[in-house]
Amino acid sequence: MQPFTRNVINVIKKIPTGQVMTYGQIAAFAGSYRAARQVVRVLHSLSEKESLPWHRVVNAKGEIALSDDSRLLQEILLQGEGVEVDRNGRINLDLYQHHPD
DNA sequence: GCCATGGCTAGTA
DNA sequence: GCCATGGCTAGTA
Secondary structure (H helix, E strand, O other): OOHHHHHHHHHHHOOOOOOEEEHHHHHHHOOOOOOHHHHHHHHHHHOOOOOOOHHHEEOOOOEOOOOHHHHHHHHHHHHHOOOOOOOOOEOOHHHHEOOOO
16 A cells, blocks of 8 residues: 555544545645545545545535435435535535644 | 546636 | 556566
């Protein structure tokens, strides 16, 4: 496993319950601020294996980026942690975005 | 090495 | 347009 991938995993794992982070934000904390799409890849390939809180990752606008069933599941999981999701699948980042040190 | 992948995103029009 | 990975393929040795 490559260092960047490892970093991405670590950052995602540290997102607290009830908060979210952005793809690009995670990439930045992992050491490569433009590598948002790599974060997508990690989420795809390692969410299950690494038990990642994948549902706490949203796009830069605070929207759920998934579709259909997955989207609904993500919404339910977030709401279950007390995160408000409006009917457009949007989260208020001012309230719920996690900012690591 | 090359190339597809992928749930993106800053910044222009 | 950006870019790190994994998988696959030429093309050396």
